[in-house]
Each structure stands twice: as structure tokens, then as C-alpha cells.
Amino acid sequence: xxxxxxxxxxxxxxxxxxxxxxxxxxxxxxxxxxxxxxxxxxxxxxxxxxxxxxxxxxxxxxxxxxxxxxxxxxxxxxxxxxxxxxxxxxxxxxxxxxxxxxxxxxxxxxxxxxxxxxxxxxxxxxxxxxxxxxxxxxxxxxxxxxxxxxxxxxxxxxxxxxxxxxxxxxxxxxxxxxxxxxxxxxxxxxxxxxxxxxxxxxxxxxxxxxxxxxxxxxxxxxxxxxxxxxxxxxxxxxxxxxxxxxxxxxxxxxxxxxxxxxxxxxxxxxxxxxxxxxxxxxxxxxxxxxxxxxxxxxxxxxxxxxxxxxxxxxxxxxxxxxxxxxxxxxxxxxxxxxxxxxxxxxxxxxxxxxxxxxxxxxxxxxxxxxxxxxxxxxxxxxxxxxxxxxxxxxxxxxxxxxxxxxxxxxx
Ligand SMILES: [Zn+2]
Numbered sequence: 001x002x003x004x005x006x007x008x009x010x011x012x013x014x015x016x017x018x019x020x021x022x023x024x025x026x027x028x029x030x031x032x033x034x035x036x037x038x039x040x041x042x043x044x045x046x047x048x049x050x051x052x053x054x055x056x057x058x059x060x061x062x063x064x065x066x067x068x069x070x071x072x073x074x075x076x077x078x079x080x081x082x083x084x085x086x087x088x089x090x091x092x093x094x095x096x097x098x099x100x101x102x103x104x105x106x107x108x109x110x111x112x113x114x115x116x117x118x119x120x121x122x123x124x125x126x127x128x129x130x131x132x133x134x135x136x137x138x139x140x141x142x143x144x145x146x147x148x149x150x151x152x153x154x155x156x157x158x159x160x161x162x163x164x165x166x167x168x169x170x171x172x173x174x175x176x177x178x179x180x181x182x183x184x185x186x187x188x189x190x191x192x193x194x195x196x197x198x199x200x201x202x203x204x205x206x207x208x209x210x211x212x213x214x215x216x217x218x219x220x221x222x223x224x225x226x227x228x229x230x231x232x233x234x235x236x237x238x239x240x241x242x243x244x245x246x247x248x249x250x251x252x253x254x255x256x257x258x259x260x261x262x263x264x265x266x267x268x269x270x271x272x273x274x275x276x277x278x279x280x281x282x283x284x285x286x287x288x289x290x291x292x293x294x295x296x297x298x299x300x301x302x303x304x305x306x307x308x309x310x311x312x313x314x315x316x317x318x319x320x321x322x323x324x325x326x327x328x329x330x331x332x333x334x335x336x337x338x339x340x341x342x343x344x345x346x347x348x349x350x351x352x353x354x355x356x357x358x359x360x361x362x363x364x365x366x367x368x369x370x371x372x373x374x375x376x377x378x379x380x381x382x383x384x385x386x387x388x389x390x391x392x393x394x395x396x397x398x399x400x401x402x403x404x405x406x407x408x409x410x411x
Contacts, residue, residue, distance in 0.1 A: 063107030063378025068321030087116035115164030140186030152199030
């Protein structure tokens with residue numbers, strides 16, 4: 001005998017969705033994993049066929065989406081993670097990181113994986129119901145030139161250890177790396193086009209992949225209907241990636257106006273990642289990270305701020321991403337919203353970035369990112385009105401993922 005799950009009615013004084021704006025006194029009806037109806041709130045209690053969550057002074061928003069996280073690898077103790085921790089242990093830590101994001105209202109994560117296939121496995125374990133967690137899109141291994149950003153965390157003598165990257169030299173190798181990742185279950189591809197901040201021995205201002213390599217990778221990814229995210233700080237890295245037609249550029253710290261014009265012309269998303277820079281800067285100033293990080297992070301905030309403001313003014317689409325990589329910071333993802341508002345977005349724009357724009361960036365706009373009838377029931381409630389006080393997003397009252405209540409502080 002098959003038994004239908006009871007319908008769930010969620011009632012609140014406010015509902016916000018980027019396609020509708022703010023609506024007052026609404027109730028959402030959830031059937032199975034979908035939003036079946038959105039209607040004016042009634043005072044009817046629950047019936048045998050439904051249960052009701054009545055939140056009163058709260059705002060319902062679509063489940064939040066973080067387009068850039070590093071689950072499992074704790075950058076606070078990077079050497080230990082890379083040299084001592086087993087891939088299995090990293091996988092368990094990734095599950096803990098992901099679950100804390102979910103409880104903070106992030107029902108979808110785009111995970112930049114690293115080694116060993118653990119993010120692909122975690123995605124599948126969550127889908128199978130073995131562990132509780134958000135929807136995960138996994139990158140597979142980073143694709144980079146030999147000696148690139150992902151290689152630069154340990155001395156070259158340790159290069160027999162698997163750091164999670166596929167090193168490519170030449171367009172054919174880039175093509176092969178994309179095919180390998182897709183074969184191993186990647187949802188999208190992550191390319192490393194330039195040096196980085198946390199990595200020793202390279203500079204964020206230099207490029208590490210050629211235009212031909214990036215173009216070949218993008219062509220191959222597109223042939224398989226996969227999107228491409230590119231780590232790029234250096235301006236030239238942003239330009240060659242945008243020209244190649246990648247999906248999103250992460251950081252884009254040293255982009256100039258011409259680079260942003262290219263991004264707009266090619267409909268490339270900018271993923272700014274203020275939160276990780278903030279975390280790195282404070283940890284580096286307290287002597288908690290290697291010395292070179294302090295030198296590299298100084299001055300980047302002003303650059304990133306300029307890029308963010310200019311991109312917004314020029315109409316480049318900005319998708320929310322934190323780049324969280326410190327184990328104890330998972331679950332604080334929404335602080336990025338506060339940093340985006342500080343940097344010049346209004347609250348509605350920041351919420352659009354973390355819902356509708358992020359869903360578009362991930363190619364999931366038909367399923368998530370707005371509260372509409374027929375869409376997946378990923379729903380979060382924040383106390384009061386986050387459109388007036390973005391800090392209200394720090395702690396959700398309610399989190400529903402695929403129609404299932406995973407957190408209810410109102411109960
Ligand atoms: Zn990253």
C-alpha cells in the first residue's frame with residue numbers, strides 16, 4: 001500500500017523571491033519534494049491531510065546557494081590535511097562541513113573538490129539518504145598546469161602525493177582531463193588559470209594555464225553539457241577565460257574594465273568570494289597562516305571591492321560564493337551577504353545573488369532559486385525581515401530541503 005506524505009503548509013508574514021519581490025501574509029503548500037501552491041495565508045488549522053508550520057514574524061526565501069566551497073580540506077592545517085589525512089577522513093569532514101551549511105540555510109553547494117572523488121561520493125551518499133546534507137554539485141579534480149596553484153601547498157619533493165589536481169600541459173591534455181573528470185562523475189569542471197593566495201611559491205598575479213588549454217577544456221565540457229568554473233586572480237587569466245566562454249570566474253581580483261567588458265559580453269558570472277579573503281586576512285594577521293599569505297592578501301580587498309562595484313555597475317552577473325575552506329567556518333556562509341551589502345549591493349540584490357543568480361550560474365534555474373509552484377521545495381525562513389536587516393540571515397528559523405524539514409527552531 002502506498003501512502004502519500006502529508007502536505008506541509010508553511011505560513012509567514014513575508015515571502016521573498018527574486019521573481020516576485022516581497023509578498024505579505026503568504027502560505028506555501030509543500031507536497032512531497034515540490035511547492036504545490038502559493039496562496040494568501042488563511043487561518044485554517046491543520047487537517048488530517050496537512051500539518052502547519054506558522055512562523056508569524058519571519059520571511060520565507062528560496063534555499064540559499066553557495067557557488068564556491070571547499071568541503072573537507074581544512075586550510076587552517078593544510079599540510080596535515082594534504083600529507084597525513086586519508087581521503088576517507090577528508091570525506092567525513094566534508095560531510096560535517098556540508099551538513100553545517102545545510103543547517104545555515106544553504107540547500108545547494110557547488111563543491112570545488114580536490115582529491116580522491118570524495119565530493120562526488122558525498123553527493124551520491126546524500127542522494128541515497130546515507131547522510132543528511134544539501135544538494136551538491138561536485139567538480140572532480142582541479143585542472144591546472146604542472147606546478148599550478150593546487151600543487152603549491154607542499155614542497156616539490158612531496159609531489160608523489162595526490163593533491164587533487166590533474167596537471168595538463170597542452171590542449172590535448174586539458175581535453176583528456178575534462179573527459180576523465182566527467183567519467184568519474186563530475187557535475188562541472190574547475191580550472192585553475194592563475195596563482196593563488198594560500199599556495200606558497202606562486203603569485204596570484206601570474207597565469208598558469210594557456211588560452212589554448214582553457215579553450216580546449218571549455219569546448220570539451222560544453223560538448224558534455226557541463227559548466228566550467230575558473231579560479232583566476234590575474235587580469236590576463238580573467239581575460240583568456242572569459243574569451244574562452246567559461247561559465248564563471250572565481251575571485252577576478254585584478255580584473256580591469258576591459259576584462260569585465262569581456263565577461264559581460266560572454267555572459268560570464270563573477271563569483272566574488274569576499275568571505276574567504278576576510279578569513280585569510282584575519283588569520284594571517286594573527287600569525288595563523290604562512291607568512292607569504294599576509295603579503296599576498298594585503299591590498300586585495302581594495303582591488304576586489306573595485307571589481308565588485310564596477311561589475312555591478314556594468315551589469316556583469318554576480319553569483320554568490322564564499323570559497324569557505326576553514327573547517328570551523330562552515331555554516332557562516334551567509335556572512336558573505338553582509339560583506340556584499342557593505343560592498344554596495346542592497347539587501348534584495350544580495351539575496352538575488354544567493355538564490356536566482358546562483359541557480360542560473362549552476363544551470364539549475366528550472367528547479368531551484370525561486371519560490372514558485374512546481375519548483376523543488378528548498379525553503380528557508382529567517383526571523384524578521386532580511387531585506388531591512390541582512391544580518392537576519394545568520395541564523396535561520398526553518399530549513400526545508402527537497403520538501404523535508406531539516407531544521408525548525410519555531411517548533
Ligand atoms: Zn576556491
